Amino acid sequence: MIADSATQKNIDSIIKKALPQATSYEVYRNLVRELAESENTTGEKTEAYVGYTLLNNKRMKRWDKTLRLSDEQEQEIKAFGGKVIWLVLTESWCGDAAPILPAMNKIASLNQGIELRILLRDEQPKLMDHFLTKGARSIPKLIILDAITMEVIGEWGPRPGIAAQMVRDYKEEHGKLTAEFKEALQNWYNKDKGQSALKELIELLALENIGDSSDL
Numbered sequence: 001m002i003a004d005s006a007t008q009k010n011i012d013s014i015i016k017k018a019l020p021q022a023t024s025y026e027v028y029r030n031l032v033r034e035l036a037e038s039e040n041t042t043g044e045k046t047e048a049y050v051g052y053t054l055l056n057n058k059r060m061k062r063w064d065k066t067l068r069l070s071d072e073q074e075q076e077i078k079a080f081g082g083k084v085i086w087l088v089l090t091e092s093w094c095g096d097a098a099p100i101l102p103a104m105n106k107i108a109s110l111n112q113g114i115e116l117r118i119l120l121r122d123e124q125p126k127l128m129d130h131f132l133t134k135g136a137r138s139i140p141k142l143i144i145l146d147a148i149t150m151e152v153i154g155e156w157g158p159r160p161g162i163a164a165q166m167v168r169d170y171k172e173e174h175g176k177l178t179a180e181f182k183e184a185l186q187n188w189y190n191k192d193k194g195q196s197a198l199k200e201l202i203e204l205l206a207l208e209n210i211g212d213s214s215d216l
Contacts (some may be wrong), residue, residue, distance in 0.1 A: 007130075011152060014127045015087070015145070021124075022087060026107040029064075032057050032092045039114055042092040043122045059186070063102035067194045069110075073202055077110045080205040083147035089121045089128055090140040090149035095182055096159045097140040099189040103197045104142070107205075114205075115147060131155055144204065156204060160196035163188060197200035 023031070031143070035041055043180040054193035069077075081173060090097040101118070108116040121128050121139050128137050144154035161184060170181050 001186065011127075011130050012150065013138060014124075014130065015124065015143075015150065015152070018119055018124050018127050019087070019117070021087075022119050025108070025116050025118065027141075028090075028101070028118045033062065035092050042120050049091075049093040052095060056092060056095065056098040059098035060102055063099050063194065064105075067102050067106055067198075068126075069106060069198065073198060076202050077107050077205065080111050080113055081111055082205075084153070085145040085147050085150075086114060086116045087143040087145055088116070088118050088140050089124060089131070089143070090118060091121050094139050095186060096163070098186075099194055100140050100157075100159070100197050103201060107198070107201055113146075113147075133158055154204060156177045156200065160192075161198055162192075162196055 031042075032053065036054045039050055039054070041053040043049060086108060088101065088104065090101065104116055106151075108114040119127070121137060121141075127143075128141070131143055132138070133141070138158040140157050142156040143152060144156070145151065146153050166185060166188065167177065170177060174181075213216050
């Protein structure tokens, strides 16, 4: 993302106001769990979103337990010497967030220089609109901040490159994503075992100057 000085000042101001509202991964997981148990959801209160939140709670519980990093991946994460804030926009009903947020948390838990913070998209429309993906408010959206200067140094999301291409191809052929496709996408995430997201997120840490990865 390249912004002129006026736009950058506006983004900086929005982020400064939003950050105090961001929660830890643990707090977010508790929120999703409580919503699922009470048959509720973040965002628009629809029956579909309530159902997705219930599913995502189960999925995230599974991902938190089963996601594994290789020794090499752990070494790469621990070798990161910077200090960044990974600020993520998401919602409890977001299917892509179910496997991706646990991956982000696994990475952040291995390096104190990575602080994972989470915001709800629909509570932060001004911030979200500065980080659109091809004009859409796609989530989960990772905004990478320098923890010292609070400068935006990169972004990623809403899904790994292979999954993103699957979505583009399906939309081109069918016009919109169907329930059947969303189920197929979750099956892909299960078979992938989180490795595509882990690979791309770890690669962000390896870059000397973290650039815009929003098209991945």
